[in-house]
Each structure stands twice: as C-alpha cells, then as structure tokens.
Amino acid sequence: MQQNTIIRLGSVGLSTVTDLGRMGLYLLQMIQGCFRRPFRFSEFMRQLNFIGVGSLVVIFFTAASTGMVLGLQGYYSLHKFGAEGMLGSAVSLTLIMELGPVLTALMVAGRAGSAMCAELGIMRISEQVDALDCMAIDPFRYFISPKLLAALISVPLLTALFDVVGIAGGYVAGVHLMGVNPGSYFDGMQSSVTNHDIILGTVKSFVFAVLIVWICTGRGFFVHQIRGAGFGARSVSKVTTQAVVLSSISVLIFDYLLTAILI
Amino acid sequence: MNGIGIEFKEVEKGFVRDDGSRQVILDQVNFSIPAGKTTVIAGGSGQGKSVTLKLILGLMQADSGKILVGGDDVTGLRGNKLKELRTRFGVLFQGAALFDSMTVFENVALPLRERTKKTEKDIKDQVLASLEQLELFGHENKFPAQLSGGMKKRAGLARALQLKPEIMLFDEPTTGLDPVMTQEIYQLFAQTQKQVGYTSIIVSHDIPKVFNLADQVIVLNDGMMDVFPSPEAIQWSDKSHIRKFVKTTMGEIYQSHLVE
Numbered sequence: 001m002q003q004n005t006i007i008r009l010g011s012v013g014l015s016t017v018t019d020l021g022r023m024g025l026y027l028l029q030m031i032q033g034c035f036r037r038p039f040r041f042s043e044f045m046r047q048l049n050f051i052g053v054g055s056l057v058v059i060f061f062t063a064a065s066t067g068m069v070l071g072l073q074g075y076y077s078l079h080k081f082g083a084e085g086m087l088g089s090a091v092s093l094t095l096i097m098e099l100g101p102v103l104t105a106l107m108v109a110g111r112a113g114s115a116m117c118a119e120l121g122i123m124r125i126s127e128q129v130d131a132l133d134c135m136a137i138d139p140f141r142y143f144i145s146p147k148l149l150a151a152l153i154s155v156p157l158l159t160a161l162f163d164v165v166g167i168a169g170g171y172v173a174g175v176h177l178m179g180v181n182p183g184s185y186f187d188g189m190q191s192s193v194t195n196h197d198i199i200l201g202t203v204k205s206f207v208f209a210v211l212i213v214w215i216c217t218g219r220g221f222f223v224h225q226i227r228g229a230g231f232g233a234r235s236v237s238k239v240t241t242q243a244v245v246l247s248s249i250s251v252l253i254f255d256y257l258l259t260a261i262l263i
Numbered sequence: 264m265n266g267i268g269i270e271f272k273e274v275e276k277g278f279v280r281d282d283g284s285r286q287v288i289l290d291q292v293n294f295s296i297p298a299g300k301t302t303v304i305a306g307g308s309g310q311g312k313s314v315t316l317k318l319i320l321g322l323m324q325a326d327s328g329k330i331l332v333g334g335d336d337v338t339g340l341r342g343n344k345l346k347e348l349r350t351r352f353g354v355l356f357q358g359a360a361l362f363d364s365m366t367v368f369e370n371v372a373l374p375l376r377e378r379t380k381k382t383e384k385d386i387k388d389q390v391l392a393s394l395e396q397l398e399l400f401g402h403e404n405k406f407p408a409q410l411s412g413g414m415k416k417r418a419g420l421a422r423a424l425q426l427k428p429e430i431m432l433f434d435e436p437t438t439g440l441d442p443v444m445t446q447e448i449y450q451l452f453a454q455t456q457k458q459v460g461y462t463s464i465i466v467s468h469d470i471p472k473v474f475n476l477a478d479q480v481i482v483l484n485d486g487m488m489d490v491f492p493s494p495e496a497i498q499w500s501d502k503s504h505i506r507k508f509v510k511t512t513m514g515e516i517y518q519s520h521l522v523e
Contacts, residue, residue, distance in 0.1 A: 011279065127360035134320055135374045135426075136349040142377075 015227045022225070026218045027210075030148055033140030044146040051112045051147070052154030056161070058107050063162040066099055067091065067169025074170070075178040084178075088185035089192035091170035092163075096193060096201045100163040102255050105208035108155055109247045113216035116147055117243040120220030121236035129221070144221070148213045155209035156202055163201070200262050207258060211250045219243035267333035267351070267429045267462060268298040269319060274328035276314055288314050290486035291328070301456065301463040301476050303494075305512075306483030312466040313357075315483070316432050319464070320352060321345045333429070350378065353428030353461070357435040359419035361407040367394070367418050368403035374425045393421045397451065413444040417451065424455060431456070433465040437473070445469065449476055470512040482508055 074090045123129050132139045167189070174180040219226070223239045230238060271294050277287040288311040296302045304312050317323040318330060321340055330338050337348055361370045368390055375386045394400050397417040407415055416436060423431060433452070437445040453476060456463050467473040474480065474494035482489045482497065484504050491497045498509055 007284075014279075123362075126358055126363070127356045128362055130322055131354070131356060131360035131362075133322060134349055134352060134354040135378065136346040137373070137377045138346075 012227075019222075019226070022222060023214070023218050026221065027214050029140050030144055030214065030217070033138065033145030034149055036138060036141040036145075040142060040146055043143055044149055047147050047150035048154060050115075051108065051150050052157065055108055055111055055154070055158055058111055059104060059158050059162050060165055062103055062107055063100075063165035064169040066103060066162075067095065067166030067171075068173040070094060070099075070166070071170035071173025072178065075174050075180060084174075084180050085184040086188050087170070087174045087180050088188035090188075091174070092167050092189040092193050093197060095163050095166040095170075097197050097259070098255070100159050100166060101201050101204035101208060102251060104155060104159045104162045104205065105212060105251045106248055108151070108158065108209075109212045109216065109244055109251065112151075113212045113247050114240050114244050116213065117216040117220040117240045118236055120144075120217050121223040121239055124221060124223050125232060125236060139221075144217055147217060148210065151209040151213045152206060155212070156205040159201065159205040200258070203262060204255060204258050207254055208251050211254060212247045215247040215250060216243045219246070269296040269333075269430070269462070269464075270329075270331040271295070271318075272329040272331070274318065274330060275326045276311070276318060276323070277326055287486045289318075289325075289488075292486075292488040294481055294488055294490045296462060296464060297479065298462050299460055300478035301452075301465065302479045302481060303473050303477040304464065304466045304481045304483060305468065305470055305473075305508075307468070310483040311486070312483055313434060316354075316434055316464070316466055319430075319432065320354065321348060350426065351429045353423035353426070353431045355416065355419045355423050355431070355433045355436055357438055359407070359415040361415060361418055361422070363407050366404050366406055367399060367410070370407070370418060371403075371422045371425060374422060378426060389425070390421075393424065394418075397421050412439045413448065416440070416448055420448075420451065420455070424459065427459055428461050430462045430464065431459075433463070433467070435467055436465065437467065437469045445472065449473070452476060468512075484508065 070091045071087065074087050075084060078084050078086055078090065120129075129139055132142060171182070171185055175182045175185055219239045219242060220236075223235050226235075226239060226242075271292055273291045273293060274289055275287070275291055276289040277285050279285055304315060306312050314323060318325055319332070321337060325338055328338070329336050332348060332351070335348075337345075340348055361367075362373070365373070371390045371394065372386050375381055375389065379386075381389070391400065391403065394403055397420060399414060399417055399421065402410065402414065402418075407418070410418065436452070437448055440448065449472070452463065452465075455461075463476075465473060465476065471494070477494050480491045480494050480497055482491070482505060487504075489500070489502065489505055491500070497505060498513075500506065500509075
C-alpha cells in the first residue's frame with residue numbers, strides 16, 4: 001500500500017518533469033520555427049486576422065466598460081480626498097501598466113488561445129500532425145510559429161487599443177457623468193504617465209503573447225501525451241480548458257513578476 | 264525496383280502505465296522486411312502493430328535495439344537526418360489523416376508544394392493525373408468531410424504516393440470500409456506497388472483477406488513476433504498461440520467429419 005503510494009508519487013513527479021521538459025523544448029522549437037524558410041506568409045496573415053482583427057470587438061467592449069468603471073470608482077475614491085483632478089492619471093496609469101496588458105491577454109487567451117489549442121488537439125488526435133511529420137514538413141514552421149508571430153504583433157496592438165478605449169471610457173464616466181474638469185483629466189495623465197510606464201505595459205503584452213501561444217498550442221500539440229487527459233474528443237475538451245486556465249494563471253503570475261522586476 | 268528493406272534487431276519498446284508499472288510492447292524482436300515486397304503485420308488490438316510502424320518512421324524511439332532502413336541504422340536519428348529518412352516513406356494513416364481545412368487538391372499537392380521546387384502548373388498536372396488514376400477526378404475541390412470513407416483513403420493514398428516513396432506504410436487501411444470498397448483498395452495497392460515498386464508494409468486485422476496481398480506475414484502477440492514466409496505457412500505452425508490466432512481469425516482449417 002505504502003509502496004504503491006510511493007510508486008504513484010514517483011510516477012506523477014516523473015511525468016510532471018517530463019511534461020515541463022517537453023514544453024521547454026516546444027518553446028524553443030516554436031521560436032526556431034519563426035526563422036525557418038520558406039516563411040508561410042498566407043498562414044501568418046490568416047492568424048493575424050484571427051487573433052488580431054477577430055479580437056477587436058471583444059477588446060473594445062472590455063476596454064470601454066473597464067475604463068468607465070475605473071472612471072466611476074476612481075472618482076468615488078478621489079472625491080473623498082478632494083483629489084478629482086487626479087482621475088486622469090489614476091485611470092491612465094492603471095490601464096497602461098496593469099489592466100490593459102492583463103485584460104487583453106486574458107481576452108485573447110479565452111478567445112484565440114482556446115481555439116488554437118482545440119485546433120492543434122484535433123489535428124493531433126486525427127493524426128494530421130503525424131502526417132506532416134511523415135511528409136518531412138516541419139509542423140512548427142508550417143502552422144505553429146506563424147501563430148506566435150501573429151500574436152507578437154496582435155497582442156501589443158490590441159493592448160494599445162485597450163488603453164486608448166479605456167482612457168476614453170474613463171473620460172466619459174469621469175468628465176461627462178461625474179463632472180470632472182476635462183482639462184485636469186488630460187493634464188493629470190500627461191504629467192504622470194512616463195515612457196517607462198508605457199514600456200512596462202508593452203513588455204508585458206509581448207511576454208503575455210508568448211505565454212498564451214506557447215501554453216495553448218503546446219497543450220493541444222501534446223494532447224496525446226498529457227497524463228490523465230484521456231483520449232479522443234474528451235481529451236481535447238479537457239486539455240483546451242486546462243490550456244485557458246493555465247495560460248490565464250501564468251499571465252497573472254508573470255504580471256506580478258514583471259511589475260516587481262521592471263517597476 | 265524502387266523499394267528498400269527494413270531490419271529490426273533486438274528491438275525493445277515499452278510504456279510506463281499510470282500506476283508506474285511498465286508494459287512491454289515489443290520484447291527483443293528480430294525480423295526483416297524484404298525490399299519491393301509486401302509484408303503484412305497482423306495481431307490483435309494493443310499488440311504493438313501501430314507502435315512498430317511508428318518506430319520505423321521515427322515517430323517513436325525504441326528503448327533498445329537497432330532498426331535498419333536500407334542498411335542504415337535509423338535509431339536515435341533526429342533533426343534533418345530524420346527528415347531525410349522520412350522523405351523515403353509514404354504513409355496511409357488509419358483515418359487517412361487528410362488536413363480537414365484543405366481541399367482534396369490542396370492535400371494531395373501539399374508534399375509537392377513543400378518538398379519540391381516544381382512549378383504550380385506541374386503540380387496541378389501531376390495532382391490531377393493521380394486523382395484521375397485513383398478515381399477522384401471531379402472531387403478535387405471537396406473537403407475531406409465531404410468524402411466517403413473509401414474516397415478519403417484514396418485521397419490519402421494519392422497524397423502518400425506523390426513523392427514516389429521507397430517504402431509505403433499502411434495503417435489499418437480498410438477499417439470502416441465495406442467489403443467491395445476493401446477489395447478495390449487492395450487492388451489499388453497492388454497496382455500502385457507494381458508501378459512505383461515500393462516496399463509495402465500493411466498493418467491490418469482484416470484477416471484473411473489482406474493475405475491476398477502478402478508476400479510475408481508477421482504475427483505480433485504478447486511482445487513476441489513470428490515471421491512467416493507466406494500466408495500459407497501460418498496454418499502449418501505448431502505454436503499454440505499461432506494456432507489460436509489462426510483459429511480465431513480464419514476459422515478451423517481442418518474439420519473432422521464425424522461419422523455417426
């Protein structure tokens with residue numbers, strides 16, 4: 001009984017270490033795949049459209065509501081100290097450094113990450129990935145690395161859009177609804193937001209893009225080797241859920257780490 | 264003749280189960296697959312038929328032993344060398360493994376577009392010619408989901424044959440097909456092998472029908488392999504597990520006529 005527990009524990013440990021190693025190598029191959037020729041421009045454009053253009057609406061609405069809530073909440077808190085003039089800087093700093101990159105990444109993970117994971121998972125269980133391997137076509141160059149490149153371009157741009165729409169949302173709530181002076185809203189923003197803050201937000205969005213594509217495509221790619229995932233359609237659904245949860249948690253953890261390192 | 268031979272030397276492959284114990288699939292197996300001939304690998308489910316194919320293709324690595332393809336040791340090959348090895352193979356997967364977001368034409372053209380420097384016109388001519396040969400002409404703009412099981416297999420075969428492989432691997436090629444379609448597919452295998460001259464390895468449990476194609480038969484059972492120079496030879500084996508296999512797959516050979 002005790003021996004069985006130890007064996008099982010060892011087995012879990014081994015499979016976890018194997019999985020981590022596999023994912024590490026996968027990240028390396030994914031990056032290498034970006035530099036292999038011939039570059040698949042059509043696939044890259046398709047992914048850019050899917051990850052970037054396809055996420056515009058969801059990012060717009062998330063950003064607008066987040067900005068407006070920040071405007072209202074910020075006004076409520078600042079009003080207590082008579083510091084409504086600081087609303088612009090509070091909204092913009094929160095959005096640019098934290099909420100913009102994080103919420104954009106979470107939305108992209110939920111929308112595009114889940115789709116990428118399911119697509120790769122289905123390709124794996126229906127032997128399409130093996131078929132590519134057998135034709136000596138590198139699956140990374142062929143359809144995984146273009147996703148990474150597309151995310152590296154889309155996610156920072158979507159983050160920028162999120163910031164702008166969020167700031168506009170904050171303006172609508174703060175200035176139009178609560179009566180903050182429009183001049184002080186923008187003046188506060190201009191005086192408090194530095195290049196460093198914008199760089200921090202941008203670095204975060206690049207890192208989050210890599211995390212999302214890495215975890216979501218990687219989970220789908222290894223759907224057949226993940227311990228306890230089961231088989232067939234059920235394994236794809238299980239792994240897709242796992243991928244979205246894992247990538248979202250990683251985004252939040254890396255958000256803290258990057259803030260701690262770069263601030 | 265185009266084909267090349269394959270040799271397994273004391274190959275062992277096992278898997279670790281979820282409870283930590285080890286399950287041996289292939290136990291120190293030795294056999295060779297002659298060039299240009301058809302070898303059928305038979306055996307029950309989970310006996311390691313697909314594992315054997317994956318070992319040959321380098322999709323899995325053996326725990327120990329050597330696998331020689333055309334005399335070259337391919338165990339432990341990685342990167343470009345593994346890629347080079349794979350260009351010598353054509354594979355027809357169990358579910359045909361067509362890319363479901365591409366049309367039949369794009370699927371068949373894929374190896375030519377990716378692995379050769381042919382012009383788009385040459386590719387179009389070659390693909391349409393092979394689709395015609397495999398009776399898929401007129402279906403080139405359909406997606407795999409719009410094809411019947413037999414058509415999928417033929418499209419998969421067309422794709423696998425584009426680069427004139429030296430070895431063709433067929434993984435359960437007739438699963439899910441009706442008897443007429445099965446017969447047609449077997450005829451296609453025989454025809455294309457005659458034309459291209461490849462070494463053919465068929466993993467199948469469609470016994471005894473698939474034996475009509477076989478020059479050599481390998482039976483996999485509990486990690487052991489038994490090689491028979493012809494399908495007929497299986498019937499004369501005195502090993503108990505082979506007798507059992509023959510009995511369950513082909514029926515009794517001799518039936519005593521009881522006199523009452």
